[in-house]
Amino acid sequence: MADAALAQITQGSLDAIFNDPERLQKEFPVPVCQCVQIKALGSQGEGNPERYRIVLSDVKNFVQSMLATQANHVVHDGKLKKGSIVRLKQYQANSVKGKRILIILDLDVIENLGELDKIGEPHALAVKDEDEKPANTTIAGNGFYGNKPAQPAQERALPSRTGPSSSSSHANIYPIEGLSPYAHKWTIKARVTQKSDMKTWHKASGEGKLFSVNLLDESGEIRGTAFGDQADTLIETFQEGSVYYITSPCKVQLAKKQFSNLPNDYELVFERDTVVEKAMDQDNVPQVRYNFTSVNDLQSIEKDGTIDIIAVLKEVGNVDQIVSKTTQKPYDKRELVLVDDSGYSVRFTIWGKQAVSFDANPESIIAAKGVKVSDFGGRSLSLLSSGSMTIDPDIQEAHKLKGWYDSQGRTENFASHSNMASAGAAGGNKDPLKTVAQIREEQLGMSEEPAYFSVKATIVYIKQDSFSYPACSNEGCNKKVVEGGDGTWRCEKCEANHPKPNHRYIMSINVNDHTGQLWLSCFDDTGRGVMGISADQLMELKENDTAAMEKAFEEANCKTWIFKCRAKMDNFQDQARVRYQVMNASPINFAMEANKLAALIKQYSLE
Structure with a gap:
């Protein structure tokens, strides 16, 4: 078994990934390595997914690597273990404080080879001086197995832009998952999935204004915020649904979780010289990424947790107005009732302009991202200001749910979590x-x-x-x-x-x-x-x-x-x-x- 694994491992591919892109393209279009160590780093904030650090070896060298959260399923499914042989389908090579780190965006585990002892005696990958590094060694989307040939992520800049003009190529496209305070001279290509209104604040120390956007690429999501003059400059540039190149200088800092529901440890703050350009190609970036929770599973979600949900709109309440206990300001709200094929219903509150303008008909499909789970009356939901909601989205889950409702769901009775607020168990009366x-x-x-x-x-x-x-x-x-x-x-x-x-x-x-x-x-x-x-x-x-x-x-x-x-x-x-x-x-x-x-x-x- 070890001989079969050794024959498949692409020896020398890790050095080529970081130091010799031409050799990488020619000899190692799909690197195969051994996972010699895996460690769960744990969550760094409520609602964040677990992070995994792994060490990959190509027999000659080993390198520290990080699984992107989108690839966590290989660990959760029990496929990736210490000693597994893996194909690297998509990855990003980074240098952080002089150390080589590989961000794994997608990989396959060659399960028939099993879990083996460490093969060979690999050495730490040598770090070359910056002057010796070949140009454009950071490659995004490299190594697509069975999808498209590997190629450097080089795309031509557009002449129209916000910030200093330039005609240089976007040769250093980073995945959002790879951004950190230690990453410099980067460009991300991302879609704006949500844009807030301009907000102002007044304090004894001064006043100001800001707005924020949620940005998405294939690797993950991150929140970006613009303040003051930058907010005035960028508020009209960013449009929901459009794709942009964003190039540093741009501050990467620890995320303020009270203002964001995104599963990212970091967030962006746009600076005066941050360059924002609308991309010519708007199609090769995901529209939105959901991680749906079914209504019957809400009882297992902790209070104040954040989820995504897709369900059938069963009831639409009228617009009510409440006064905040903390600010004494009035807020418009509307309560909806959602159901799904798990047999449960849940109250879902939307706020502000969205509550007033809401005009979807009952039996529409609602997909919402950034939804807060409350324990009020058992379990209820509330759309966060940083969240988003789509009516009748053109996605597989929506079509499946619509088919179920039309065939049988329309005449079903639904249980409510409010019947089980104290019991905390599934079941309960089917007609609350x-x-x-x-x-x-x-x-x-x-x-x-x-x-x-x-x-x-x-x-x-x-x-x-x-x-x-x-x-x-x-x-x-x-x-x-x-x-x-x-x-x-x-x-x-x-x-x-x-x-x-x-x-x-x-x-x-x-x-x-x-x-x-x-x-x-x-x-x-x-x-x-x-x-x-x-x-x-x-x-x-x-x-x-x-x-x-x-x-x-x-x-x-x-x-x-x-x-x-x-x-x-x-x-x-x-x-x-x-x-x-x-x-x-x-x-x-x-x-x-x-x-x-x-x-x-x-x-x-x-x-």
Whole structure:
């Protein structure tokens, strides 16, 4: 077996990769090496994929190498192990601090040769002085096995560009995966998959503006940000979907994970002399790269994790407005319900302009990238500002999902993760929408663990005597404040006095459906939706215009909502009772309800 492996290994190919490109093209179009060491480096940030460092040997030499995250599957599938013989299908040769490092973008494991002891006594690859290095030794896309012949990644620059003009060739195309703070004199060729709006900030130390783009090539993704004058210069240059050459000087720094959902340890900051040119060839760079998670697998994703998802749009909610607890600014949001062929549904929230302009029809296919997983009501999703969403994408996964929904999914019932918020297990009720009678008959909330359900019901009464409480005005603090003798309001948690409180809803409402009635407890977000005004505004009416206050309550009555609730045992005056707390309330979407009824009629008519 060792003799067979030795016959296949391309001895001398590692030296040719770094020091003799002409020999590499002629003698080693597809290098074959032995993996003599493999080590998991672990994640360097929440949501980042694991990184693997390997040592490759061609019997004569060995070189430190790094697996690109897109190639991690060979380790996860158990194919690549210490002693494996591999074909290098696509790779990038780099020099970092005088050391040779090979970035492996794609490789095949020759599995029939098995796992062997180290063959030969390879030596560390010699490092030549910079003056002795042949030109253009860094080759991207080299060694495509069974795809296209190896060739240097040399492409002619375009005359139109942002930055200093030049007619030189792009002879040093780096993969995004290979960028680091130690890489210099590089050019990447990447597609803009997402561009943010221009943002401004104001602080005591000054003010400024910025925008960011997500960049994608075959090896990976990276975020780039432009500040100040560079932002003004580049904001119109970068267009979503287009491909660009970006050439250093450009700062590569550790990624600020709170602002990006991309699985890259680094990010770019565009500098004054960074060169950005639109590429003539727009087709040989991927459009977008997804790593989809199915809806039923969301229970295994940690809170605040970031995923990609593809699903069928089942329901579309109306645009609501909430006020941020930290900034006190209003934000538009819209809740969607997504389902897939795993038999589960999930709430998906989109924000801002995207929420307002959203006009996709139910049964469309939604593909979203950069989606945050929340544990609110079990599991729910929210599109990050750095994320993106596509309606009916022309990809295989979308066509497969559409076929399933048209053939059988349209009439299926779907389980919700909200039914399993505490259990944390797959399964649960296949129909989370309950009638009042079912809630009582199934004794939801009577066990030690809380139960989650939805109920479609109409508001028939709202208690008016105590609909809110005075809360602290400090950002992030909603504790109750007490009025002092001097007219100020005291927050014991913040140890601060306020001239007036910030009233927040804490409402009790009675709702009915055709099977019975139920008392529900509502907090501030739900109260704002039900009443249509803030608790501060309603309190002002109570103090100054009783008739107007009563009219506001009257207008809120007799409206039907979908209430998503949590049922849990509570003690009140030494008596145990079930408390039904509203987690979220959505007004009825009459078009969706009509579609549901039409589907039921069709279903029963076929039976």
